[in-house]
Amino acid sequence: MHKPSGRKRQPQRKRKRSSTVSLLGRRSCEHPVVSVIIPAMNEQKTIGHVIKGAWQVHEACEVIVVANGCTDRTADIAETMGAKVLRFEQALGHDVGRAVGAEAASGHVLLFIDADMRMDYRHLRHFVDAVLSGTDIALNRYRGPVHKRQAHPVVLAKHTLNSMLSRSDLLGASLTAVPHAMNRRAVEVIGSEHLATPPLALAMAVHSGLKVAAVHEVPVGRMNRRRGKTSGQDLLQQVVIEDHLKALDWYLSHTDPRGGHSDLGRDRDRVGR
Amino acid sequence: MKIKQRRDGSSKANKNPWVRRALKAGWRAGSPERTDGGEPESHFYASRLQRSFVEWMNVSMLPRPEYSAMKRMAGAFAQGYAQGAACPVHGIPLLLKGSAAAVVCASSEEDNLHAMLNELEKLPLQEVIVVLNGCRDNSYAITRSHLLVTVVYYPDLLGHDVGRSIGARMTGVDTILFCDGDMVIPAEELAPFIYAVDGGCDVALNDLNGFLPLFVHQDEVTHCKSFLNMALGRRDLGANSLTAVPHALSGRLIRGMDVHHLTVPPKAQALAVLEGYRVEAVHAVDVFAGNRRRDGNTGRGNAVADMIIGDHAEALEEVLKRRGQSGSAGRLSRKDIALKRNAI
Numbered sequence: 001m002h003k004p005s006g007r008k009r010q011p012q013r014k015r016k017r018s019s020t021v022s023l024l025g026r027r028s029c030e031h032p033v034v035s036v037i038i039p040a041m042n043e044q045k046t047i048g049h050v051i052k053g054a055w056q057v058h059e060a061c062e063v064i065v066v067a068n069g070c071t072d073r074t075a076d077i078a079e080t081m082g083a084k085v086l087r088f089e090q091a092l093g094h095d096v097g098r099a100v101g102a103e104a105a106s107g108h109v110l111l112f113i114d115a116d117m118r119m120d121y122r123h124l125r126h127f128v129d130a131v132l133s134g135t136d137i138a139l140n141r142y143r144g145p146v147h148k149r150q151a152h153p154v155v156l157a158k159h160t161l162n163s164m165l166s167r168s169d170l171l172g173a174s175l176t177a178v179p180h181a182m183n184r185r186a187v188e189v190i191g192s193e194h195l196a197t198p199p200l201a202l203a204m205a206v207h208s209g210l211k212v213a214a215v216h217e218v219p220v221g222r223m224n225r226r227r228g229k230t231s232g233q234d235l236l237q238q239v240v241i242e243d244h245l246k247a248l249d250w251y252l253s254h255t256d257p258r259g260g261h262s263d264l265g266r267d268r269d270r271v272g273r
Numbered sequence: 274m275k276i277k278q279r280r281d282g283s284s285k286a287n288k289n290p291w292v293r294r295a296l297k298a299g300w301r302a303g304s305p306e307r308t309d310g311g312e313p314e315s316h317f318y319a320s321r322l323q324r325s326f327v328e329w330m331n332v333s334m335l336p337r338p339e340y341s342a343m344k345r346m347a348g349a350f351a352q353g354y355a356q357g358a359a360c361p362v363h364g365i366p367l368l369l370k371g372s373a374a375a376v377v378c379a380s381s382e383e384d385n386l387h388a389m390l391n392e393l394e395k396l397p398l399q400e401v402i403v404v405l406n407g408c409r410d411n412s413y414a415i416t417r418s419h420l421l422v423t424v425v426y427y428p429d430l431l432g433h434d435v436g437r438s439i440g441a442r443m444t445g446v447d448t449i450l451f452c453d454g455d456m457v458i459p460a461e462e463l464a465p466f467i468y469a470v471d472g473g474c475d476v477a478l479n480d481l482n483g484f485l486p487l488f489v490h491q492d493e494v495t496h497c498k499s500f501l502n503m504a505l506g507r508r509d510l511g512a513n514s515l516t517a518v519p520h521a522l523s524g525r526l527i528r529g530m531d532v533h534h535l536t537v538p539p540k541a542q543a544l545a546v547l548e549g550y551r552v553e554a555v556h557a558v559d560v561f562a563g564n565r566r567r568d569g570n571t572g573r574g575n576a577v578a579d580m581i582i583g584d585h586a587e588a589l590e591e592v593l594k595r596r597g598q599s600g601s602a603g604r605l606s607r608k609d610i611a612l613k614r615n616a617i
Contacts, residue, residue, distance in 0.1 A: 041615035069611065091615070093607030146489035150511060153503055155488070160500035163493040163582050164589075196607070236610050245504065248586075249593045257590045261583025264576060266432030271439055271533050 034061040034128055035107030038083075039097025040115035044072040049118045051081045056121040057111060057128055064104055065115070066097035074115070094239060095176075099196040102187050108132075111181040117223045119179070126216035127181035137182040137205050141214035143172035144221060154237055157244040161199055164248060164259050165206045173214035175202040176240060186210050199240075199247035207254055291334070295346040298329045299353025306358035316421055317364040318373075318397035326350050326366035337472060340465050340556075343368050364395045365460055369471045371447030371524075374400045375463075376440030379454025380430060383410045388457040390419045395460035396450075396467065402443055403454070404436030412454075433580060434516075438535040447471065447524045458519060458558055465556035466521035475523040476545050480554035482511035484561055494578050497585040501539055504592055505546045513554045515542040516581055526550050539581075539588035547595060 036054040040047055047065070054063045063083040067075035069091030078085045086104055098112055109131045111124060130138035144155035151159075158174040175198035182205075187195070189208050194201045205212050252259055302325035317323060326347060338346070347366050355362045375393050379386055386403075393401050401422045405412055407430030416424045425439060437451055448470040450463060469477040485491060491512075498512040515538035522535075526545060534541040545552050 041611055043615075069615070091608050091611040094610045094614075096607055096611075143489070147487050149482070149485060149487060150499070150508075151488040153508070156496060156500050156503060159493070159496045160585075163497055164586055166579075168493045235613060239607060239610050241503075245589075245593060245596075248589055249597075252586060252590045252593070257587050258583035259586035261579050261586060262576065263583060264433055264580040265430065266435050266536060267429070268432075268435065268533070268536055270427065270431055270435060271442070271536065 029060050029062065032058075032060050032062040032107040033132075034058040034109045034111055035101075035105035036061060036063045036111045036113065036124075037066070037098060037101035037105060038063065038078075038113055038115050039066045039068070039092070039095070039101060040074050040078070041067070041069045041091055041097075042072050042074060043115035044074045044077055046118055047074050047115050048077050048081060050113065050115055051078060051083050053119060053121040053124065054111075054113065055082075057124045058109075062105070062107060064101045066092070066101045068092040068097055068100075093196070094236065095198060096196040098198075099193050102192040102195050105187075108184055109181055110184070110187060111179060113179045117178065117220060119218065119220075119223060123216065123218045124179055127179050130213065130215040131181045131183050134211065135213045135215065136186045136210040137175070137180065137202075137212045138215040139170065139173040139175065139180050139212065140177045140220065141171075141173055141217040142177060142219055142221065146172070152237075154240045157199075157241055161203070161244050161247055165203060165251060166260065167206055167212065170212065170214050174199065175205075176243070177220060179218060179220075197243050197246060199244045200250055203247040203251040207251060289345070291342075292345055292349045294333065295329075295349035296353040298333070299326075299350035299355075300357035301353075302326075302329070302350075303354035303357025303362075306360070316399075317394060318399050320364065322351065322354050322362055322364060323366045323397045325354075327368055330368045337368065340468050343468065344461075344464070364397070365464055367397050367464055367468060367471075369397060369448075369467070371471055372399045373448040373450065373467050373471065374398055374402065374444045374446040375450040375452060376437060376444070377401065377403045377452045377454050378434070378436035378440065379403060379405055379412060379416075380407045381410045381412060382454040383412045383415055385457050386412055386454045387415050387418075389452065389454055390416070390422060392457060392460045392463065393450075393452070394419065394421055396464060398450070399446055400444060402440040404431075404440045406431040406436060433577070434538055435536050437538070438532045441522070441527050441535055442532045445524065448521055449524065449527060450521045451518055453518050456518070456560060458560075462556070462558045463519055466519055469553065469555040470521040470523050473551065474553050474555065475526045475550035476515065476542065476552040477521040477555040478510070478513040478515065478553065479517050479520055479560065480513055480557040481517055481560070482513060482554070483557055484559055485512060492578065494581045497582055498539070501543060501585050501588055501592075504589060505543060507546055507552065510552070510554055514539060516584065517560060519558060519560075523550075537584045537587050539584045540591055543588040543592050547592065 034057055036057060038050060051063055065078035065083045066086045067078060068088035075085050075087050086100060092100060102110055109128050111128055127138040144152060146155060155172055158172045162168055162170040186205060189210060190201045190204045194204060351362050351366055375398050403416045403422050404425045406427040413426060416422055441449060448467050450467055466477045485495060495512045498514040502508060502510040530544055534544055
């Protein structure tokens with residue numbers, strides 16, 4: 001329903017307060033096992049719910065909210081709920097919050113989620129458990145909408161990158177999608193700054209022999225905040241495609257022009273000059 | 274009058290005045306053969322049928338018709354010709370401006386090679402180049418029995434698609450059709466590719482999109498093909514690729530591009546698009562049903578699939594290299610995206 005401008009929507013105070021109060025005691029512990037990293041930009045509607053879920057992922061965990069470019073109460077809500085809040089007045093840029101959050105994390109396992117995605121914490125535990133039991137990078141097995149002839153460009157890019165990395169078993173799983181978790185070693189091998197370009201990070205992880213697995217499926221497509229087509233969706237698509245090409249470029253320059261795939265014994269010289 | 278028309282089996286087609294005219298013209302062109310006993314044995318491209326069809330079409334039908342229309346004319350003309358000459362005709366006349374040839378790559382395909390070459394001989398081709406490599410059977414003798422064929426023989430296997438480069442550089446014609454020896458494709462299904470290139474297209478691809486299953490059931494090779502086209506800004510091509518046969522290339526493209534690239538078909542396709550050649554999907558031939566299944570080309574993650582993925586890597590590397598040079602990469606700012614999406 002359309003609301004006349006100037007009239008603020010009244011939040012459901014009663015429910016919100018009750019949930020906050022019960023978690024007020026929760027503070028990031030000193031030696032966390034799990035760091036939950038939540039980049040957020042103007043997500044006051046959902047951040048509370050997301051942090052609440054994050055606290056339940058592990059007994060010893062910290063929640064890091066990278067509040068960037070916020071003009072609403074996102075950071076305050078996060079602080080009230082006991083999260084460690086990194087405040088940036090300027091917007092950091094798509095996925096850059098992940099890199100910044102990873103830099104600040106002190107846990108053994110880093111779990112990345114989005115601030116706009118309400119999700120049962122039990123989903124999240126699968127990723128943490130996988131990393132705790134030896135996987136270096138635990139990805140969401142969700143493939144995106146694939147029941148069409150021609151899939152979305154981003155879905156196509158993810159599948160193709162995995163094939164190029166000789167990991168077609170991962171299908172459409174990607175670091176681009178949340179939730180995903182990785183251990184500290186993976187962050188160090190990849191370099192936290194590269195987490196801002198998720199496909200590149202994935203290419204680096206696979207290339208350096210990290211154990212990457214798609215461990216659990218969370219159909220995040222339906223959970224994403226609905227945004228109008230005008231609000232940068234097409235631009236985002238371009239950035240994600242661009243990221244995949246960058247990843248491919250890196251991978252091919254670090255392997256060979258064929259990405260390590262066989263030539264099946266082609267006798268190319270026979271063509272002659 | 275009406276009843277008379279209905280009695281004829283082909284009355285439906287005859288409603289079209291052009292088809293009727295083509296039939297008549299064919300009859301006129303064919304009737305001298307009945308009296309002079311036919312021409313001496315010659316290749317189809319130089320036959321009276323082909324020459325008279327092209328002549329008649331050029332005089333009576335301008336501009337150049339769509340393939341489907343041309344095909345009906347050709348059918349009617351040949352039918353009329355056969356009636357006029359009182360002997361059957363073997364071949365499909367095609368309205369061509371330039372010359373055409375075919376390149377067939379084969380290796381131990383004696384079962385299908387003969388039939389394949391028979392189909393090619395029905396087309397007005399000036400030559401058929403068969404690149405035989407690593408044959409362990411009677412393929413050579415079969416190939417030699419066809420008059421039109423030039424055989425290039427390599428005792429050892431050359432590897433996938435190397436024969437395309439070798440064949441392409443041996444011919445100087447305007448249109449080159451590429452086929453595999455392991456699959457018999459009727460001449461009627463090959464003609465559209467030649468016709469498209471003769472009409473100005475540079476890369477005439479087999480339009481396989483209609484045969485594809487849903488994305489979820491597509492194989493990784495199909496994903497790579499679609500992604501390459503998308504990266505080239507040609508999402509309209511879907512998963513169509515030079516990797517698939519049949520397809521036809523223009524002599525202009527062959528001469529303008531290093532023929533070595535044809536060995537890696539996706540790379541040739543990428544270069545064709547990047548350099549502004551006309552790349553189109555022109556006709557659909559279902560090659561999935563007829564493709565010979567052997568060890569190594571079935572199932573996910575097979576050796577051939579791995580090679581084709583490598584071919585696409587090579588093609589994308591070329592695309593990326595050129596983007597890097599032109600400085601068109603990475604213009605979009607992540608910050609702008611965030612602001613667009615999340616600003617209140």
